[in-house]
Amino acid sequence: MLENEIVARKCLLCNKISKNMTKKRVKRKYPKYLFVELTKNIMDEDSESMGIDFISSKDSVYVNEFFTPNTPYKLKGFIAYERFGRRTGHYVTYVLYEDKWHCLKIVKSLKK
Structure with a gap:
C-alpha cells in the first residue's frame, strides 16, 4: 500500500511556506x-x-x-x-x- 506524504518547506530568505517549496514523499505501508x-x-x-x-x-x-x-x-x-x-x-x-x-x-x- 502506498501513501503520499506532503512535507512543507520554508523559504530560507522570507521564512514563508510556499506551494513551490513543498516536497512530496511516498511512504510504503506493508x-x-x-x-x-x-x-x-x-x-x-x-x-x-x-x-x-x-x-x-x-x-x-x-x-x-x-x-x-x-x-x-x-x-x-x-x-x-x-x-x-x-x-x-x-x-x-x-x-x-x-x-x-x-x-x-x-x-x-x-x-x-
Missing part, C-alpha cells in the same frame, strides 16, 4: 504478514524439484531476494509439497521457533 504461494504447477512434469533448496534458503534473504526487495519481512514458516511419486505426496510445514527450524509432518495412515 501488511503485517506476507503470504506467497508457489504452486507445484510451475515445476516441469519430469522434474522432482523446482531447483530451490528450501533447506538452505529458509531465511529473510530468500524472501527479500526473490519477492520484495528491501522490505521488513522475516520468514517465519512455509509449507512445502513433498512428492513421493508422479501423482503422490503430501504437504510438510516448516516453522521457525526459538531460532531453530522445525519440520511439522502429519503422520496418518489411510485406511482403505
Whole structure:
C-alpha cells in the first residue's frame, strides 16, 4: 500500500511556506504478514524439484531476494509439497521457533 506524504518547506530568505517549496514523499505501508504461494504447477512434469533448496534458503534473504526487495519481512514458516511419486505426496510445514527450524509432518495412515 502506498501513501503520499506532503512535507512543507520554508523559504530560507522570507521564512514563508510556499506551494513551490513543498516536497512530496511516498511512504510504503506493508501488511503485517506476507503470504506467497508457489504452486507445484510451475515445476516441469519430469522434474522432482523446482531447483530451490528450501533447506538452505529458509531465511529473510530468500524472501527479500526473490519477492520484495528491501522490505521488513522475516520468514517465519512455509509449507512445502513433498512428492513421493508422479501423482503422490503430501504437504510438510516448516516453522521457525526459538531460532531453530522445525519440520511439522502429519503422520496418518489411510485406511482403505
